[in-house]
Amino acid sequence: MNQLLSVGVDGIIYSAWLFTAALGLTLIYGVMKIVNVTHGSFYALGAYAGASLTGVWLARGYPPMLSYVVLLVAALAVTLVVAPLIERGILRFMYAKDEVVILLITYALFLVLEDVIKLVWGVNPYFIAEPYALLGSFSVGGLAYPTYNLILVALALVSGLGLAWLLHSTRVGKLLLAVIHDPEVSRAMGINVHRYYLTTFTFGSLLAALAGAFTAPTVSVVPGLGVEIIVLSFAVVVIGGLGSLPGAALGAVIVGLVRSASVHYLPQIELFVIYFVMAMVLAFRPRGLFSLAEPRKI
Amino acid sequence: MKKVVLTLAIAAIAPMAAAQNVKIGVVTFLSGPAAAPFGVPAKNAAEFVVEQLNAGTAPSPYGKKGFGGATIETVMLDEAGSTTTQVTEFRNLVQRQNVDLVIGYVSSGNCLAIAPVAEELKKLVNFFDCGTPRIFEDGKYTYVFRTSPTATMDSVGAALYVRDAKKGVKSIAGLNQNYAWGQDSWSDFEAAMKVLVPSIEVKTSQMPKLFAGQYNAEISALLSAKPDVIHSSFWDGDLEALILQGGPRGLMKQSLTILTTGETTMHKLAAQIPDGTVLGARGPFGPYAPNNAYNKWFLNGFVAKYKDQPNYASYQMAQAFLGVKAAWEKAQDANSGKRPSAEQVGAALKGLTFEGPGGTVRMAIGDGHQAIMETAYGQTKMQGGKISIVNVKRYPAEQVNPPEGAKSADWIKSGFKASAK
Numbered sequence: 001m002n003q004l005l006s007v008g009v010d011g012i013i014y015s016a017w018l019f020t021a022a023l024g025l026t027l028i029y030g031v032m033k034i035v036n037v038t039h040g041s042f043y044a045l046g047a048y049a050g051a052s053l054t055g056v057w058l059a060r061g062y063p064p065m066l067s068y069v070v071l072l073v074a075a076l077a078v079t080l081v082v083a084p085l086i087e088r089g090i091l092r093f094m095y096a097k098d099e100v101v102i103l104l105i106t107y108a109l110f111l112v113l114e115d116v117i118k119l120v121w122g123v124n125p126y127f128i129a130e131p132y133a134l135l136g137s138f139s140v141g142g143l144a145y146p147t148y149n150l151i152l153v154a155l156a157l158v159s160g161l162g163l164a165w166l167l168h169s170t171r172v173g174k175l176l177l178a179v180i181h182d183p184e185v186s187r188a189m190g191i192n193v194h195r196y197y198l199t200t201f202t203f204g205s206l207l208a209a210l211a212g213a214f215t216a217p218t219v220s221v222v223p224g225l226g227v228e229i230i231v232l233s234f235a236v237v238v239i240g241g242l243g244s245l246p247g248a249a250l251g252a253v254i255v256g257l258v259r260s261a262s263v264h265y266l267p268q269i270e271l272f273v274i275y276f277v278m279a280m281v282l283a284f285r286p287r288g289l290f291s292l293a294e295p296r297k298i
Numbered sequence: 299m300k301k302v303v304l305t306l307a308i309a310a311i312a313p314m315a316a317a318q319n320v321k322i323g324v325v326t327f328l329s330g331p332a333a334a335p336f337g338v339p340a341k342n343a344a345e346f347v348v349e350q351l352n353a354g355t356a357p358s359p360y361g362k363k364g365f366g367g368a369t370i371e372t373v374m375l376d377e378a379g380s381t382t383t384q385v386t387e388f389r390n391l392v393q394r395q396n397v398d399l400v401i402g403y404v405s406s407g408n409c410l411a412i413a414p415v416a417e418e419l420k421k422l423v424n425f426f427d428c429g430t431p432r433i434f435e436d437g438k439y440t441y442v443f444r445t446s447p448t449a450t451m452d453s454v455g456a457a458l459y460v461r462d463a464k465k466g467v468k469s470i471a472g473l474n475q476n477y478a479w480g481q482d483s484w485s486d487f488e489a490a491m492k493v494l495v496p497s498i499e500v501k502t503s504q505m506p507k508l509f510a511g512q513y514n515a516e517i518s519a520l521l522s523a524k525p526d527v528i529h530s531s532f533w534d535g536d537l538e539a540l541i542l543q544g545g546p547r548g549l550m551k552q553s554l555t556i557l558t559t560g561e562t563t564m565h566k567l568a569a570q571i572p573d574g575t576v577l578g579a580r581g582p583f584g585p586y587a588p589n590n591a592y593n594k595w596f597l598n599g600f601v602a603k604y605k606d607q608p609n610y611a612s613y614q615m616a617q618a619f620l621g622v623k624a625a626w627e628k629a630q631d632a633n634s635g636k637r638p639s640a641e642q643v644g645a646a647l648k649g650l651t652f653e654g655p656g657g658t659v660r661m662a663i664g665d666g667h668q669a670i671m672e673t674a675y676g677q678t679k680m681q682g683g684k685i686s687i688v689n690v691k692r693y694p695a696e697q698v699n700p701p702e703g704a705k706s707a708d709w710i711k712s713g714f715k716a717s718a719k
Contacts, residue, residue: 002522006518006519006522010515010518011515013514014514014515118329123329123333123337123338124334124338125534125535125538127538127542127566127567127570129542129569129570132542132546133545137546137547143518143521143522143547144521145514146546149514215511217542218512218539218542218543219511219512219535219538219539220534220535220537220538220539221535222334222534222538223329223333223334224330225511228509228510228511259515260515263504263506263518263519264515264519267502267505270504270505270506271505271507
């Protein structure tokens with residue numbers, strides 16, 4: 001029973017982390033139809049900015065409790081500088097090109113940003129362990145879990161529910177849904193589609209940077225951090241259906257729980273189980289679990 | 299007229315001087331995840347040692363400038379990228395850059411691929427860090443050497459240490475990366491523990507993906523299993539993430555945890571490593587290095603130059619240069635003071651015993667091409683805000699390395715009897 005509880009808690013924590021990281025990827029694809037590989041770079045940028053800014057904050061003796069706010073500010077700052085630069089400076093000239101070409105462009109940008117990160121932060125690791133241990137621990141089934149994990153779960157809930165509310169209950173969201181449905185007609189109706197592209201790319205990248213910044217206290221921030229997350233995020237959004245918000249949530253929960261169960265009960269298959277689930281979903285639902293019906297365009 | 303003679307003399311001498319240089323290709327990770335823990339500390343060590351050797355300021359018997367008086371010139375190369383890339387780059391080093399020899403390689407995969415190419419090109423190679431014992435167990439080479447011990451020593455030493463430190467150990471568990479290094483380390487450790495404690499129970503063996511980063515589930519599984527001992531050969535960000543995530547959950551308090559490459563992170567994460575964690579340094583390096591003249595020279599010089607502690611990769615690189623220098627000068631002496639050939643240097647390095655910052659290195663196995671050394675493990679303890687290593691136990695080279703001609707896995711399974719000196 002205790003082990004089942006552990007599987008559940010570990011699965012939820014992992015799912016929360018994965019969902020926050022994958023959410024922006026599915027949003028950007030939903031609106032802009034870009035399979036955005038630079039998403040991994042924003043995750044890494046968020047982690048580096050979070051680790052270095054919080055490191056400075058703590059080194060100067062400022063209140064450690066505010067370090068969580070610093071993580072948030074770091075993610076915001078780095079995204080507001082880099083994301084508009086990429087969208088306005090490069091991507092907007094590429095929208096007319098094929099989806100595969102844009103994917104390759106974002107992959108090239110990912111490689112460039114990896115080197116930029118090394119130029120700015122070097123190759124030595126960054127650590128900020130304090131925020132992880134600061135809030136103490138809670139116990140489930142006799143096992144201790146740092147309370148910080150609840151921040152990751154809260155971040156996932158706020159990001160997911162906030163985005164759902166934004167899309168379905170605000171004027172901006174409804175206009176964005178129109179852009180998702182048909183950018184050409186939206187443009188004809190007077191919607192500034194390019195502005196929505198800029199906003200979406202920045203907001204989606206912010207979600208990746210937030211995931212990176214809030215992961216920083218739990219890991220060593222090193223070059224290559226963005227590689228692993230982009231692979232896992234793709235698995236999540238492919239399982240859920242590219243561009244689907246509930247799909248990303250379900251995909252993250254499935255991946256989190258399946259991985260956690262395999263670690264506890266059958267560690268030999270841990271490496272393969274996530275991709276096995278993905279393959280099974282694609283075999284029966286090639287466009288993912290929550291793929292939407294698309295209007296046929298002649 | 300005098301001017302013309304002088305100019306002609308300089309013109310004649312210049313190419314001669316250039317020809318006297320010893321050009322060494324140095325290959326290690328300068329980018330990617332292995333750069334911070336291994337590549338950059340090793341590159342720094344190479345630069346420091348070359349600078350000292352060229353200035354003739356290394357302790358005796360390494361005091362002669364360069365290699366036998368010839369200035370050392372290095373060509374640094376990044377080891378990041380595929381094995382195929384490394385083989386191509388190695389060929390470039392030899393055939394285009396015309397290096398005299400190559401010192402390098404962290405990845406065991408790269409070492410296994412480079413060895414036959416070095417043999418084909420008849421170019422001397424000294425592997426400074428890679429751990430797989432398969433190089434000289436599965437192949438026989440003339441031009442390939444390794445002046446650092448193999449990973450077998452790490453696993454056997456780890457098993458001996460936990461047997462000694464945790465009296466009556468009944469169960470073990472593993473957390474290792476799912477690729478050759480992690481799998482081999484765990485299987486050697488498990489086999490050695492089964493020899494030492496035949497009734498040992500393996501509670502769980504976790505093998506997450508390399509660079510997975512998130513280990514909450516694995517840590518929960520280990521906490522639930524409650525093994526007496528946890529073995530991990532994690533390195534780089536994975537090792538640091540394990541300490542950061544496992545420490546606050548009491549993992550290292552519940553089970554005696556042995557981190558076979560833990561030394562690379564002991565200064566970076568000092569405050570986060572719980573007291574009592576067992577750290578390995580893949581040999582008598584770093585905190586386990588002897589208090590000899592070479593270690594004083596290397597440690598003090600490195601710290602003064604880089605304002606940072608050298609780690610085991612730094613020691614291994616320094617040792618690799620000193621071993622080749624010793625062989626080069628021995629071969630040069632035997633060659634009536636003339637520049638030795640690759641074959642002559644190889645013959646001198648074969649079976650050589652030399653001293654370095656990590657102590658005595660004996661090229662005793664692999665037909666004289668593979669080094670053996672003593673090894674040591676100890677436990678962390680924070681004292682006065684500084685991390686220190688206590689309960690250090692040292693194991694002689696013959697106790698933790700297989701004898702000449704034996705395969706590591708067979709030697710462990712047959713009870714790893716100490717070989718004769």
